[in-house]
Amino acid sequence: MVHLTEETLSELLDGESVAGAGEHLSSCSVCQDELEALRQLRAELRELPDLGAPEDLWMRIEAGLPGSRRGWRAGLRGPRLVALQAVAAAAVFVIGLGLGRAMWSDGPGSEAGVGAVAASRPSAMTLTEAMAEVQRRGADYDEALQNLERLARQEGAPVPSLAQQRLVGLQMLVEASRTALSVEPADPVLNSYLFAAVEERDAMLRELNEVQGPGEQVLWR
Amino acid sequence: MVDLAEATLVRRARAGQLEAMRQLYERHASRVYTVVRRLAGDDDLAADLAQDAWTNAFQRIRDFRGESAFGTWVHRVAVNTALTRLRQAARRRDLERGFDGATTLGNPDRWPAAGAAERVTVQRALDLLPDGYRSVLWLHDVEGYTHEEIGARLGIAVGTSKSQLSKARARLRALVTQSRAGVRS
Numbered sequence: 193m194v195h196l197t198e199e200t201l202s203e204l205l206d207g208e209s210v211a212g213a214g215e216h217l218s219s220c221s222v223c224q225d226e227l228e229a230l231r232q233l234r235a236e237l238r239e240l241p242d243l244g245a246p247e248d249l250w251m252r253i254e255a256g257l258p259g260s261r262r263g264w265r266a267g268l269r270g271p272r273l274v275a276l277q278a279v280a281a282a283a284v285f286v287i288g289l290g291l292g293r294a295m296w297s298d299g300p301g302s303e304a305g306v307g308a309v310a311a312s313r314p315s316a317m318t319l320t321e322a323m324a325e326v327q328r329r330g331a332d333y334d335e336a337l338q339n340l341e342r343l344a345r346q347e348g349a350p351v352p353s354l355a356q357q358r359l360v361g362l363q364m365l366v367e368a369s370r371t372a373l374s375v376e377p378a379d380p381v382l383n384s385y386l387f388a389a390v391e392e393r394d395a396m397l398r399e400l401n402e403v404q405g406p407g408e409q410v411l412w413r
Numbered sequence: 414m415v416d417l418a419e420a421t422l423v424r425r426a427r428a429g430q431l432e433a434m435r436q437l438y439e440r441h442a443s444r445v446y447t448v449v450r451r452l453a454g455d456d457d458l459a460a461d462l463a464q465d466a467w468t469n470a471f472q473r474i475r476d477f478r479g480e481s482a483f484g485t486w487v488h489r490v491a492v493n494t495a496l497t498r499l500r501q502a503a504r505r506r507d508l509e510r511g512f513d514g515a516t517t518l519g520n521p522d523r524w525p526a527a528g529a530a531e532r533v534t535v536q537r538a539l540d541l542l543p544d545g546y547r548s549v550l551w552l553h554d555v556e557g558y559t560h561e562e563i564g565a566r567l568g569i570a571v572g573t574s575k576s577q578l579s580k581a582r583a584r585l586r587a588l589v590t591q592s593r594a595g596v597r598s
Contacts, residue, residue, distance in 0.1 A: 202579030230582055233589065234554050236535045245446035246460050250438055253467045257431060 196223045205230050362393035427474050441484045445491045451551045452495045454540040466491035496566050538588035546581035
């Protein structure tokens with residue numbers, strides 16, 4: 193027996209009438225089963241569940257929208273991005289040094305934790321190596337800072353809050369951006385970078401000042 | 414019924430407010446991603462298509478007149494964006510005739526075979542179809558497009574759309590049957 197073609201079955205599935213197909217179908221269980229299987233498969237297609245969008249999708253979309261603060265970051269590519277990352281990483285590292293000094297300026301052995309990190313001279317010969325070195329030393333410093341914080345808590349010494357640490361970090365980014373702009377004052381990326389850092393720093397300042405009393409407010413230029 | 418909250422979000426998004434755009438995105442992200450993922454047959458491409466679709470939608474949001482729900486409108490934008498990109502990609506690969514099934518992609522012997530031990534779900538089987546077959550099948554059987562509408566969007570004849578649909582259904586059926594038989598044995 194010659195069975196119905198896939199084209200004919202498809203037409204029947206869509207409710208079209210095909211000459212002679214009805215007669216064949218009524219007497220052929222193979223084609224009946226095939227048509228039913230196609231109908232079932234179409235139902236399964238329609239019942240496929242909705243999918244969740246990737247988590248980072250909105251960030252990608254936002255970066256391309258006018259007025260986005262992420263746009264300038266998304267536009268960074270190549271050496272310029274590496275240089276800015278180096279500036280940022282170096283700034284974070286320096287912030288840590290400053291923070292450590294600030295914490296221990298009143299006590300004996302005040303630079304013990306800092307000295308452990310800052311003792312050796314940089315040895316990197318290329319930008320990539322320098323980035324790796326900064327990151328490595330930053331990780332070392334993080335460990336040293338955690339140790340300092342632990343000891344400070346044990347001895348009852350003051351420990352800066354996370355917000356204060358962020359504030360110092362943001363101020364260092366502002367300064368690093370200004371330094372970079374002194375070399376390339378018209379660079380739009382660097383200007384955007386400074387703008388974003390100032391905006392974040394001021395937001396953090398407002399947040400801190402809301403928590404503190406009027407006489408204790410932090411002021412920053 | 415007009416969704417007043419959504420109408421407000423649309424108005425604010427038209428004014429360029431990013432937060433309103435983000436909220437509109439949150440409301441319809443899944444629906445948009447799902448349709449482009451079904452058409453793309455690939456996660457990475459789907460993410461790119463969804464990004465393009467939303468960017469297009471927000472750039473053209475002034476064209477949205479509120480005659481349909483925003484979700485319906487952005488869904489349509491997503492379908493059009495995906496089909497345009499897929500056609501461009503096919504042209505770049507010199508496979509535009511893939512939509513007609515006339516290239517190697519239309520030859521069942523050249524299609525990627527599912528492993529016998531692999532349980533090919535309907536979703537996976539859909540991914541294994543050639544772009545043109547998958548597009549026609551999804552647009553017709555799920556989105557409810559007519560062959561005339563599909564032909565206009567894909568740049569193919571109505572007869573070609575019908576032919577692609579029957580081949581896509583048959584191939585999908587073969588893939589799923591083969592897989593389920595493999596799992597049972």
